[in-house]
Amino acid sequence: MARKKTKKSAKKRLLRFVWKTAVWFAALSIIVVLIFRFVPVYATPLMLIRLLEQVSAGEELHLQHQWVPLQAISDNLVVAVISSEDQNFLDHYGLDFEAIRGAIKSYLKKEKGGKRLRGASTISQQTAKNVFLWPHRSWIRKTLEVYFTILIEILWSKERIIEVYLNSIEMGKGIYGAEAASHHHFNKSAAGLTKREAAAIAAILPNPREYKVNPPSPYIRSRIDWITSQMHRLGPLQLN
Numbered sequence: 001m002a003r004k005k006t007k008k009s010a011k012k013r014l015l016r017f018v019w020k021t022a023v024w025f026a027a028l029s030i031i032v033v034l035i036f037r038f039v040p041v042y043a044t045p046l047m048l049i050r051l052l053e054q055v056s057a058g059e060e061l062h063l064q065h066q067w068v069p070l071q072a073i074s075d076n077l078v079v080a081v082i083s084s085e086d087q088n089f090l091d092h093y094g095l096d097f098e099a100i101r102g103a104i105k106s107y108l109k110k111e112k113g114g115k116r117l118r119g120a121s122t123i124s125q126q127t128a129k130n131v132f133l134w135p136h137r138s139w140i141r142k143t144l145e146v147y148f149t150i151l152i153e154i155l156w157s158k159e160r161i162i163e164v165y166l167n168s169i170e171m172g173k174g175i176y177g178a179e180a181a182s183h184h185h186f187n188k189s190a191a192g193l194t195k196r197e198a199a200a201i202a203a204i205l206p207n208p209r210e211y212k213v214n215p216p217s218p219y220i221r222s223r224i225d226w227i228t229s230q231m232h233r234l235g236p237l238q239l240n
Contacts, residue, residue, distance in 0.1 A: 062174035
């Protein structure tokens, strides 16, 4: 009888601990997301991880990043990344279920001998991952990614999400954000990017440490052409 009471007591303590941990995590995460609604994101977990990778590889430390407001980034780049990464960005609430279904079908085809696996991450999901989480895939990270995606969709505007995304995303080896990428690839500020230049930056985003803007490979040139055509199709976008 005493053992049963002890087990019940231990179980209650464990449940109480789990509940308190969950409540504290939810409260702190909401506070952090609210802070980043207004405060620039000067560093992300990925930036720190890449620096550690450089140290472990004995490489010279290299990190280029400069936060700029969305008004200082060319509309061409906004349209280019939406055209390339998430054409339903303005219409969904963080998760693109149509893209997820497409990715599942693509995965099943790949299992049967298909060539390519499609992604299903929206710009909102990528922003949540870049700012709050780590890059390596796991079910835990994916679950947290969905959680933070829902939070930023509720607490941030679409304009803020794309602003943080364009300032934090990896755009080359040690290069993060639109301003650093524009200076590195074209020796100009992000405000002055042409459509073709913006499409070139967007074209390398699936693998920015391997793909090159200058000189572009035949594959990247084909992506630039496709993104440019999509930009013309989408036209000017209203974020508000």
